[in-house]
Amino acid sequence: MELGTLEERRDSILCNSKQEQKDLKCDQNSVAGAVSQRACVYSGARVVLNPITDAYHLVHGPIGCASYTWDIRGSLTSGAEVFRNSFSTDLREKDIVFGGEKKLMAAIDEIVEEYDPKVVFVYSTCVVGVIGDDLAAVCRTAEKKYDIRVIPVQAPGFAGNKSTGYKAAGNAILELMDTNVTPLKKKGINILGDYNLAGELWILQGYLNRVGIEVNAKFTGDSSCEEIMRAPQAELNIVQCAGSMTLLAKKMEKRYGIPFIKISFVGIDDTIASLRKIAQLLGEQQIIANVEELIKEEYAKVKDQLDFYKKRLEGYSAAIYVGGGFKAISLIKQFNSLGIKPVMVGTQNGKKEEYAQIRDLTDEGTIILDDANPTELEKFMKERGADVLVGGVKERPLAYKLGVAFCDHNHARKHPLTGFVGAVNFAKELDSTLNSPVWKIIAKESGGE
């Protein structure tokens, strides 16, 4: 049996060739039956909003949507723990038949009565989109009744893809920001699109504090509703996860006049470049000097370790399959700096410009693919001889079955992968998987080595 790919998928896969200028087909609906690795609109909205620590996240729908996303991200908090609960209206057959609005209103009543919340996000799901519950109307009524924010998040699963969900989440955040916009003071920066997985946001914030940059608000990792409401005050937005937050940054620029830049704290080179870029934009000489000082100090701390790992990692080849283009691009750079060659790069929701950049950054012959499936991942990892795959939870067992090492670059990670310290963690994780004795045993079993 030939391990093929589907005709309908042809244009979403390309073999990097610097001469050929054909664009990769991306940002489309998934091909039915191809076994896409993507989730849905609701999932996109939920992962973006969920880390807001003191918000009540109420999923209006049958239980599955709330069940599979309960405490889904390893987002850490320095404050409230409310976000680690999963609230659902748990719709049943009769609600589907007679409509769920009453139940939703009653559920909000119950939350208000028991917890005295300031902000409730109400997510719609597939069926809610079909049975026609007027989420916005219910939320408006509840806001009036209780004088709190009850913000609808329009996220029926079928109405687009994960990026559509990011957009819905962005709209909900904007809605929250608009609660009480006071005269703008234009001070400090906002960090957008870091979700504080394993404390990553704290690392980033630590750097900024050290060089004298005031962080006005961060979202959504370790954020509070109040903090997001004061976001319009900032003088600059820095955007870490471009896929989920660029659109929101654009809207904030238009609405509040806050310019934004895309940055990345994944990998040493990007971390250094991003720190410099932020300092340049803010333009204060002291900060610029402090940044150079910090880079020198932090780099000195990790250089020996990175050199150590580089020696152990040089010469391997890697496959990348992650959610967004931003992450893929940073990973390519990181692999290059460790002497590891990316041979396959794919994302679930990459954008055209990101794929163009991926083509620039990778060698001729690298396979680039959008919205891949297990069949394609298997085919190209085998064909290109990948030694390690970087990906999400679902891809891990596939890599292992193929005898390929694996690096977890997903929501559930328990060690930070950003900043200087994150670059070491990344190299260490790669070393722990690529150079594990288990592969020698496996190779022996397979009649190799």
Add this chain to the structure above:
Amino acid sequence: MARNFVNLNVNPCKMCMPMGAAIAFKGLEKSILMMHGSQGCSTYMRRHMATHYNEPVDIASSSLTEQGTVYGGENNLKRGLRNTIKLYHPKVVGVVTTCLAETIGEDIDRLINEFRAEEELASDVTFIPVPTPGYGGTEFEGYYLSLKKMVESLAEAGSNDKVNIIAGNLTPAEIRRIKEILESFSISYNLLPDISQTLDAPYSTNYQKLPDGGTTIEEIKSMGGAKATIELGALLDQKTSAGEFLEDKFGVPLYRIPLPIGLANVDKFINVLSEITGDKPETKFIEARGRMLDAMVDSHKYNAQGRAAIFGQPELVYSIATLCLENGIVPALLATGAKTSKLEELLKKDFALAVEDTVIIDDTDFDTIRDHVNKLDVNILIGHSDGKFITERDGIPLVRVGFPIHDRVGGQRKVSIGYDGSVNFLDEITNTLLEQKYSDYRERMYQKHFSG
């Protein structure tokens, strides 16, 4: 009250129907599941299963979009089936619905029939449709309903010497244990479903997307002519029971017993096999049973300190509750997210006295379970990984069993059934109680009795 709130579920203690179907269909040979709905459902369930079984789990989706939702999902489903068959060359395609497909009124039976007529590549494939709206029940109902639909679509009349085993939602290692027990009775059998290899495949240099193993279509066909059915599912009703269908339609006698966890439940299983085959159990079982009794005596005083909260799928809750009752561990709280009155009925019937101080709640959530756990002075939690939510907040230890176990390895290899398995499981419970006691008794005694 079964739940702290009337209209709210806070921290679900259940999953949805298609999840149960996904596990059940992994137990058929060369089978893949198609979820007719939006893309997210299949991905969430794949993720959930991948972390528990540590196996690649491929589930197809018809990836319904806005257009499909408004004008009907026919094209998506048919195109999806075509693509999935091309990529996976399956023998069986389970086609299940989701919340979305049911709500827009998709008729999957008709669509499959049309697809069969239209497509040449459908000719070698067996399609089994199952309606599993997410709002229609939990993974428990989805699992057993799928088994029932498999039998409904395939079982044929006849007469053979086989025994049907309808397995509960057990681990792959437990299914292997069931097979060992069956093989010791030297009977031929139809085991449905058989996830022993498909969800716990040995490492091989030749990876197969659809691993070997699983119940064959021929086996399901022959279930109609079997001489008996043993159904591991004490709480089932006519709606979800494959065994009852086989009895009603083909006159196959049905023996319905609980999951074989705990002395009485394992006895039931072994005795039924003896009864059907006319064979006495092998010496190794008699010895294993003796060792179990010995172990129960050895640890009875430690167990007497246990006040357990048991939660998860109702079949598992029932059997673990009986194990606890046999061993003097008070099952202070029995909780399931599924809706069932049978848990309480059966336990009252079987253990009339002992259940008096047991709180039994169905259709519940973890917010409610946590409150009861604290009110009832529970000192040990027994259930799947989501119980860690209580451990983290209240420090009560959790013995992990059932599905999903996604924060520890080895969930797919756990064996809690049979005499040996029950003893090992009981030891884990006992040791958890011991660890708890030993970790702070010096300090506690000092605080309580020392006066200087």
